[in-house]
Amino acid sequence: MLLDVENVSLSFGGIQALKDVSFSVKEAELFSIIGPNGAGKTSMLNCISGRYMPDSGDIRFKGRSLKGLKANHRPDIGIGRTFQNLALFDHMTVLENILVGRHHLMKNNFLTGMLYWIGGAQREELEHRRAVEDIIDFLEIQHIRNAVAGTLSYGLRKRVELARAVALRPHLVLLDEPMAGMNMEEKEDMARYIVDLNEEWGMTVVMIEHDMGVVMDISHRVMVLDFGAKVVDGLPEEVMENEHVKQAYLGADLGEAA
Numbered sequence: 001m002l003l004d005v006e007n008v009s010l011s012f013g014g015i016q017a018l019k020d021v022s023f024s025v026k027e028a029e030l031f032s033i034i035g036p037n038g039a040g041k042t043s044m045l046n047c048i049s050g051r052y053m054p055d056s057g058d059i060r061f062k063g064r065s066l067k068g069l070k071a072n073h074r075p076d077i078g079i080g081r082t083f084q085n086l087a088l089f090d091h092m093t094v095l096e097n098i099l100v101g102r103h104h105l106m107k108n109n110f111l112t113g114m115l116y117w118i119g120g121a122q123r124e125e126l127e128h129r130r131a132v133e134d135i136i137d138f139l140e141i142q143h144i145r146n147a148v149a150g151t152l153s154y155g156l157r158k159r160v161e162l163a164r165a166v167a168l169r170p171h172l173v174l175l176d177e178p179m180a181g182m183n184m185e186e187k188e189d190m191a192r193y194i195v196d197l198n199e200e201w202g203m204t205v206v207m208i209e210h211d212m213g214v215v216m217d218i219s220h221r222v223m224v225l226d227f228g229a230k231v232v233d234g235l236p237e238e239v240m241e242n243e244h245v246k247q248a249y250l251g252a253d254l255g256e257a258a
Ligand SMILES: Nc1ncnc2c1ncn2[C@@H]1O[C@H](COP(=O)(O)OP(=O)(O)OP(=O)(O)O)[C@@H](O)[C@H]1O
Pocket: 012, 015, 016, 017, 035, 036, 037, 038, 039, 040, 041, 042, 043, 044
């Protein structure tokens, strides 16, 4: 298994956001986490990305415990992520935003990394440029490479955010509602890019998404959380057939997706 989450619990004051949650994600799997608002989905992603430290339990990535590994070091071992709310630098161009995603690979810290990049045509910079060009091609954003991020449509900004998250070629990318707020066409595009990243680049994906149609369509496996606890995980069709899932809170959405 690439990712093993073992008995993770997390609370904020009196609120138990995660209760003894365990699941595993295989290499090259497209794994979705669903559940109603407040179920603990983002908390789970935040535990994997290191933003939150679980109160108990363990998370292992490639067999290694992530205990004590801070969020800013997790990209170094192959974990990338996007956020529920857009987190681009609006005043920077698309290219600059993606280069920021690769600063971890640069020799020094962020600031010197940027200065290094601005400063000259070093070989390291050329390698970064090539990797960034691959991503730009892959996600078909050549035409907006020099556009200022803040001027782009919401759908395109979400795509640039995905480009930045995968700029380091993570083995595992965590996507927090990549299609939220998108229209149908934008959703279809985004779903296709996620599937392509998974199939063509072999990237393992853990995704939170509310659109049941998309989730059931593209996921290899799905986990359902409710009130911080795991209800079920399995193949999309197994999850759809789960009585608790049907009755408790997915009825309307599943109806729409059918
Ligand atoms: N930083 C925090 N401080 C206090 N409470 C928090 C914090 N983050 C999450 N919670 C609480 O933990 C619970 C789980 O929240 P979480 O955001 O993980 O749910 P979610 O399933 O992602 O919901 P949504 O679909 O609305 O994004 C909620 O009751 C939430 O209010």
